[in-house]
Amino acid sequence: MSRTYEIMYLLDNNVVRSGWKEAKAATTGLIEKHGGKVLSARRWDERALAYPIRQRRRGTYLLAYASLDANGTAGLRRELDLTESVLRYLILSAESVPAQELELSAAESAAGFVIPEPPADELPEEDVLEVDDTEDEGDEGEEAGDDAKEEV
Amino acid sequence: MGMGDDRGDRMGGDRFEAPVIEKIKAKDQELDYKNVELLRKCVGGQGQMHSRRRTGLSAQRQRLLKKAIKRARHMGLLSFVD
Numbered sequence: 001m002s003r004t005y006e007i008m009y010l011l012d013n014n015v016v017r018s019g020w021k022e023a024k025a026a027t028t029g030l031i032e033k034h035g036g037k038v039l040s041a042r043r044w045d046e047r048a049l050a051y052p053i054r055q056r057r058r059g060t061y062l063l064a065y066a067s068l069d070a071n072g073t074a075g076l077r078r079e080l081d082l083t084e085s086v087l088r089y090l091i092l093s094a095e096s097v098p099a100q101e102l103e104l105s106a107a108e109s110a111a112g113f114v115i116p117e118p119p120a121d122e123l124p125e126e127d128v129l130e131v132d133d134t135e136d137e138g139d140e141g142e143e144a145g146d147d148a149k150e151e152v
Numbered sequence: 153m154g155m156g157d158d159r160g161d162r163m164g165g166d167r168f169e170a171p172v173i174e175k176i177k178a179k180d181q182e183l184d185y186k187n188v189e190l191l192r193k194c195v196g197g198q199g200q201m202h203s204r205r206r207t208g209l210s211a212q213r214q215r216l217l218k219k220a221i222k223r224a225r226h227m228g229l230l231s232f233v234d
Contacts, residue, residue, distance in 0.1 A: 088226060
């Protein structure tokens with residue numbers, strides 16, 4: 001029995017930069033590979049992530065609706081886990097495809113629809129701080145050792 | 153000790169200053185993980201979920217809120233901790 005699923009992908013911006021159509025085709029292709037039928041797919045948003053995922057600070061969200069055999073989700077999940085360009089995904093069962101989604105998806109597929117280039121990640125300042133932290137921790141360890149000696 | 157004293161104590165302390173967020177209850181918006189603007193109002197400054205007393209939701213809708221917040225966190229839309 002096939003069901004309707006809402007599938008949200010978080011895609012790597014580096015992949016999106018090299019071509020949105022290709023990135024979209026690759027992800028929707030995975031659904032079809034597992035016996036699904038893509039009902040709608042569109043770029044939901046491009047935004048800064050609430051926390052870094054695999055050193056990425058921004059990402060593009062792709063929202064798709066697909067009818068998929070209930071047995072097909074396990075295989076799809078396994079494949080998505082192994083797909084480097086998909087940072088995160090969420091598969092939910094849905095009652096039906098919202099009419100608005102069909103319209104937006106059709107609008108995106110139409111010719112002349114331009115997807116804006118994803119902006120570059122902000123400088124990873126926290127990464128620099130993390131390096132400092134590890135150095136500090138090392139120092140602390142030495143200090144603790146010194147203290148222990150002094151106490152003796 | 154009368155009621156008045158009790159209330160005075162509460163107003164003086166910081167235990168009961170949490171206001172109910174009327175918007176969430178009244179507008180009856182869809183509690184979906186994609187509705188990030190709404191979910192942001194339902195979490196505190198450090199990203200922890202507000203209690204039912206603060207969101208003003210029914211038990212059923214609070215459970216939907218919980219699900220929505222957890223899904224949004226997984227997708228990197230909301231932070232686990234700030």
